[in-house]
Amino acid sequence: MKYKVTIKKKADRALVKLPLNARKLFFLLVEDLKADGPIQKSWKNFSALKENGFHCHLNYKYVACWTCRKTEIEIEVYYVGSREKAPY
Numbered sequence: 001m002k003y004k005v006t007i008k009k010k011a012d013r014a015l016v017k018l019p020l021n022a023r024k025l026f027f028l029l030v031e032d033l034k035a036d037g038p039i040q041k042s043w044k045n046f047s048a049l050k051e052n053g054f055h056c057h058l059n060y061k062y063v064a065c066w067t068c069r070k071t072e073i074e075i076e077v078y079y080v081g082s083r084e085k086a087p088y
Contacts, residue, residue, distance in 0.1 A: 003068075005033050007077045011064075014081045018062060025058040026080055033075050038068035049088045057083065 007015070007030075015023060032040055040046050043056035045063075055065040063086050065079040079087055 001037070001073060003034050003037050004074045005030050005066075005077065006074065007080075011077050011080045014079075018080065022058050022062045025062075026064055029056065029058065029064055030077070033066065033077075037073075038066065038075050053088075055079075055086065055088060 015026060018026070029040070029043060032043070038054055040054070040056055044059075046054065046056040049055055049065065052067045052069055053065065054068070055063055057063050058080075061082055062080070063083045064077060065086060065088065066075050066077045068075045
């Protein structure tokens, strides 16, 4: 099953400010989300945040957070940026 991944505008604006290597990792994560869904145990420090929320580290300094409802095949990335400012 292929998942649809959307990136919120705020996350998209923050993505432009990331270093190139973190952006590349983010797009690899998006491809994994599309292929395998919201559970990404192969990514560093992956964990569930709340009822439908997840996060993982792109590298030491940057993280990505996303949500997915159990009945849908749509994943929404709502945060990408420094782990110090992450909303969890």
